[in-house]
Amino acid sequence: MSDVIFDIDFQKDCQVTTARVTIGSKQSGNVTKKLWNYALDRPCQHFVLGPILLESFNLTNNCKIPTGKYKIHLNMKEKAIMFLGTNFFYGIFDFKIMAYNKINNFFCVHAVMFIKKH
Template sequence: MNFGITENFNSYGPYRLWWSRYEPCRGPKSTNLTILSTNLIKDGDFYYSWVNFTFLTQARIDEIKITVYALKNNRSNLLMRYKLDDPCQHFAIASIIEKQLNAKNCVVKKGNYSCYANFTEISYAFFGNSFFYGEYMQKITTLSKKGNIACIVLNSIFEKKTKPMT
């Protein structure tokens, strides 16, 4: 599968980034407003996320929570909790929600939506040269006041690049 990447992977930072776990999880609310199916696709050195949402009802995306844990020796240590109370006011997240889910003012209509994201490109753009080597687990939860929209757990591994990748 080729997603049209023409850049050389070796032009990205001094680290190699890959994922060892990627799966849906249960959200904190008792009601699910969507049916979610997702997959992480590896194409060469690049990773892509495919997500299919079936919104069972119209819903407003009110909040996104991200929790990050450092993983070492079968132990997890909480590093950070990040909460976006109004994701459609966020400089980067707002355009993703609007484009991928055809949302106006963070409201997504009932229906089926498929989204693709280049995890590799997004991650390198976000982390740049500010990162730590090691393995990390992120739990990303998207919520409406009415219920859960999405929950995904993924493990990211940062390794030092020792030689150019082929």
């Protein structure tokens, strides 16, 4: 699973104020060992999530999504490798990514993928 497609329709301008990224490694017996649990209060400035939000929604630094319809293609494996690298982190990983504010949940992705050691 690499390409996730979002069709999102924003009825009004929405500020992205918070995001959460949870990463775990899959162990034997399908048990997930949580590695990181990030709560981001400035998601547009995060080194991985920021560029995704800025490019996908044509945002400025204020992290406000203008009213409109958006079709977003997100290569989860590429973003996971950007986040983790491949030298020390390889195997099966579990990613959960959410972006939201106090009123709206913009997107929520749960992906499990295999990352090969290079």
